[in-house]
Amino acid sequence: MHISSWKKPLRENKPLFNRGLSFWGGALSGREPMREKLEQFRSYLFLIPGLFFLMLFTYLPILWSSWLSFNRWNLLSPKPKFAGWENFVELWHHDVFWLVMKNKFFFVTISIFPTMFLALVFAILIDERLKGRVYYIYSLFYPTLIPMAAAAMLWVYIYSPNLGILNILLAELGITKLGWLGSSETSLWALIIMTFWKNLGFFMLIYLAGLQNVDRELYEAAYIDGAGWWRRHIKITFPLVGPTSLFVLVTAIILTFRVFDQIHLMTEGGPGNSSNVVVYYIFENGFKFFDWGRATSLTTILVCILLTLTLIIFGIFGKRITYTAD
Amino acid sequence: MEEKKYEVVIKIFVLQIAAIVMILPFVWLISTALKNPSEVFTENLTLLPETFRWANFVEIMDQAPFWLYMGNTIIVCVGILIIQLLLVIPAAYAFARLDFPGKDVIFLLFVIQIMLPLESIIIPNYLITKKLGLLNTRTGLILPFVASGFGTFMLRQTFKQIPQSLEDAALMDGAGHLRFIWHVLIPLSRPTIVTFSMISIATHWNDYFWPLIITDSDEVRTLTIGLGMFVQQESGSDWSLLMAATLFVCAPIIAFFLVTQKTFIKNFLTSGIKG
Numbered sequence: 006m007h008i009s010s011w012k013k014p015l016r017e018n019k020p021l022f023n024r025g026l027s028f029w030g031g032a033l034s035g036r037e038p039m040r041e042k043l044e045q046f047r048s049y050l051f052l053i054p055g056l057f058f059l060m061l062f063t064y065l066p067i068l069w070s071s072w073l074s075f076n077r078w079n080l081l082s083p084k085p086k087f088a089g090w091e092n093f094v095e096l097w098h099h100d101v102f103w104l105v106m107k108n109k110f111f112f113v114t115i116s117i118f119p120t121m122f123l124a125l126v127f128a129i130l131i132d133e134r135l136k137g138r139v140y141y142i143y144s145l146f147y148p149t150l151i152p153m154a155a156a157a158m159l160w161v162y163i164y165s166p167n168l169g170i171l172n173i174l175l176a177e178l179g180i181t182k183l184g185w186l187g188s189s190e191t192s193l194w195a196l197i198i199m200t201f202w203k204n205l206g207f208f209m210l211i212y213l214a215g216l217q218n219v220d221r222e223l224y225e226a227a228y229i230d231g232a233g234w235w236r237r238h239i240k241i242t243f244p245l246v247g248p249t250s251l252f253v254l255v256t257a258i259i260l261t262f263r264v265f266d267q268i269h270l271m272t273e274g275g276p277g278n279s280s281n282v283v284v285y286y287i288f289e290n291g292f293k294f295f296d297w298g299r300a301t302s303l304t305t306i307l308v309c310i311l312l313t314l315t316l317i318i319f320g321i322f323g324k325r326i327t328y329t330a331d
Numbered sequence: 332m333e334e335k336k337y338e339v340v341i342k343i344f345v346l347q348i349a350a351i352v353m354i355l356p357f358v359w360l361i362s363t364a365l366k367n368p369s370e371v372f373t374e375n376l377t378l379l380p381e382t383f384r385w386a387n388f389v390e391i392m393d394q395a396p397f398w399l400y401m402g403n404t405i406i407v408c409v410g411i412l413i414i415q416l417l418l419v420i421p422a423a424y425a426f427a428r429l430d431f432p433g434k435d436v437i438f439l440l441f442v443i444q445i446m447l448p449l450e451s452i453i454i455p456n457y458l459i460t461k462k463l464g465l466l467n468t469r470t471g472l473i474l475p476f477v478a479s480g481f482g483t484f485m486l487r488q489t490f491k492q493i494p495q496s497l498e499d500a501a502l503m504d505g506a507g508h509l510r511f512i513w514h515v516l517i518p519l520s521r522p523t524i525v526t527f528s529m530i531s532i533a534t535h536w537n538d539y540f541w542p543l544i545i546t547d548s549d550e551v552r553t554l555t556i557g558l559g560m561f562v563q564q565e566s567g568s569d570w571s572l573l574m575a576a577t578l579f580v581c582a583p584i585i586a587f588f589l590v591t592q593k594t595f596i597k598n599f600l601t602s603g604i605k606g
Contacts, residue, residue: 011356044363047508049430051421056437058418063444066455073455121572129351130342133334139592147357150588151581152537154449154555158562158577159360164569168371170359233410234338255446261448266539270559284450291454292544300454308566315446 034157064075067308074302080295092302105286108193112282113265116197116204122255124208125246131209132216138158142213146206153203153266161186161198161271189279192272196280199267204260208253215249216242251318258314262307283307338344355588363574364388366498371570385577394564394572396549397579399555407472407553408535412528414477423486424512428498438487440532444480450540457544466545472553477537482527489523490516529588554580 055323074092076085098103129140148156163169164185172182185195219242227237265284268274274281274289281289291300334342356377363371364387366380389398425431426438449456458477465471493516501511517524539555546552551562558580565573588595 045431048425051425051429052437052509054439055418055422055478055483058474059440059444059480062449062456062459062475062478063447063452064440066452066459067447069458070452070455091429096476127346130346133342134346139596141346141350142596143589143592146356147585147588148353150533151357151555152539152555152558154470154537154539154558155336155581156575158558159356162363162574163356163359165570168570170355199605202356206353210599218599259446259448265450269539269543270562278489284453287454288540288544291457297454297458304452308447311446311451312443315443319442 014155070304073297074305076298076301078296078298078301085298086300092298093306094196096299096302096306101278101281101286103287105281105283107315108278108280109262109282111193112197112200113258113261115304116200116261117254121208121250121253121257124205125212125243125250127205128209128216129242130211132213142206142210145209148205149207149210151203156199156203157267157270160202160267162194164195164271167200187276189276192276192280196264196267198269199271200261200264204257208257211253211256212246212249215246215252219245233282255318262311360574360578363571364578365575368571384571387571388579391561391572391579393574395557395561395576397549397554397557397576399549400554401583403469403551404536404553404555406469407538408532410473411467411476411535412531414473415479415482415531416524416528418477419479419486420517420524421441422483423490424508424516426483426487427490429463441480441483444478444483449475453540453544456541460545467551468546469547469551472538472542472551474542476538479531482531484528485523486520487521493519501549525594526598529591533584533588557590585603 073085075087075089077088077091078085127141127145131138131145134141138152151159163171166172166182166184166187169185172183175182183191185191223238223241223245229243232240263284264282266286268280268282268285269288272280274285286309287300287303287307290303360378362378365383365385366387367382367384370377370381390574402600422441426434426441445553460466460475464469465474497515497519498511501515537555538553539559542553542556543559546556549557561576562573
């Protein structure tokens with residue numbers, strides 16, 4: 006990203022103002038510095054409303070909670086009191102915190118990459134079918150549209166130990182029934198499977214959009230060279246959908262880091278914190294234990310993780326995502 | 332390029348299996364929602380109810396004000412969308428076609444917001460909403476979502492692709508920024524705007540966490556929260572009623588996307604969402 010460009014002398018990259026397109030019409034088309042200043046001021050007018058809400062509900066909260074995370078603020082000390090790094094040190098020595106982090110890491114890696122891979126494969130298969138396209142797209146995509154709360158209820162029923170369709174099917178196949186949400190060994194997996202079902206179609210649709218940009222003649226050429234279906238896609242499609250994959254990856258990271266609804270409705274983090282993940286842990290500390298100091302320090306940690314991921318992703322690929330359409 | 336016969340068969344087979352596996356939960360949802368409560372408590376797998384019991388829906392309406400919840404959900408979704416568009420379009424225009432000091436830094440602020448969903452900063456947002464006195468109001472449900480980094484990013488990409496010559500022509504005719512946006516940019520960017528609107532509606536129809544923590548009366552609760560409350564009330568005893576309520580919550584949004592599928596798929600596949 007060329008952040009530095011705004012430091013350059015303004016006149017250099019300012020062709021538009023000199024052509025005189027102005028806020029109210031062609032009347033103000035002078036080249037005097039005063040007019041240019043006025044024009045710039047007017048560009049800010051377009052941004053101010055959006056920027057105001059962006060500051061109020063994104064950046065101000067982050068700053069405030071970073072400050073609060075250095076304060077003790079819970080049922081025992083009902084007013085925030087400066088406490089230095091205490092909250093963070095406590096978390097460091099807290100087993101649940103590390104379990105939650107491990108669960109989160111597990112959830113993110115296990116759910117993102119298989120989902121992305123299968124989403125791409127299905128996108129390719131659907132892209133090659135002209136008949137029944139809408140049927141295939143919607144049968145994979147509809148779970149994305151279902152509210153997570155509703156999907157969670159549906160899957161609580163599906164996972165229900167005695168009446169649930171999964172255990173009934175397992176019994177039919179002669180496999181022992183599983184405890185699913187009720188057992189600490191399977192609860193996280195149950196949530197991952199359900200989240201997979203929910204997100205697959207969305208990623209597939211983004212890939213399908215990306216595939217529309219791939220030049221079909223490349224496949225013709227590879228076909229004439231005798232490359233089979235799998236080889237054609239490994240060699241042509243996979244590299245060419247790189248930018249789309251990046252977009253999917255970012256979306257997937259956001260979706261999995263914000264996971265809350267299904268945990269609140271399906272397991273409440275249990276049994277024994279086996280399915281507790283960061284956002285739910287924050288919620289617990291804030292709204293169940295009323296330990297706002299700890300909840301805000303967790304928020305600070307989460308924001309730092311997200312910003313680091315953003316920096317890594319944009320640092321490596323930034324140019325490509327932001328400026329492909331330029 | 333010809334596909335071999337066996338290839339076609341395998342591909343269709345794989346797709347069909349995937350489609351059936353994905354659809355099966357929903358079919359089961361519909362069938363349970365229409366079953367007699369007594370019919371649910373058997374371990375026999377029946378996909379079709381013996382008798383269709385529409386009374387399940389009447390019963391859930393008696394137990395919780397689901398129509399009120401739906402009204403609230405619609406108000407909140409439409410409210411968010413309208414304000415989002417009012418904020419996003421001018422901002423995207425400034426980023427795409429104007430030049431001013433600090434442009435890249437401010438744009439970065441919008442882009443970074445994409446990576447910071449409300450869920451991750453829910454605690455300070457709750458505290459701020461409390462300070463503003465917006466707890467348990469529809470305004471409180473709407474405002475935190477109105478600045479959309481995602482929408483700004485998406486529309487900026489589209490606005491950038493509108494040829495400069497159109498802008499020059501508009502200028503020749505004496506149009507200002509606002510008339511250029513209204514008469515040229517918006518009509519030409521319709522597919523992206525429609526796609527963004529549909530994504531926005533689907534996202535906020537599904538919101539659960541935010542309404543959960545800031546609402547505490549039926550007057551402002553949305554469908555998803557209503558469903559969660561209903562579940563607690565029922566405590567998982569009557570699956571056919573629970574599934575009827577679940578179906579009621581997701582039916583409108585699915586119906587909306589099925590009705591508009593042509594527009595949605597065409598727009599989504601051709602509009603701004605590309606790497």
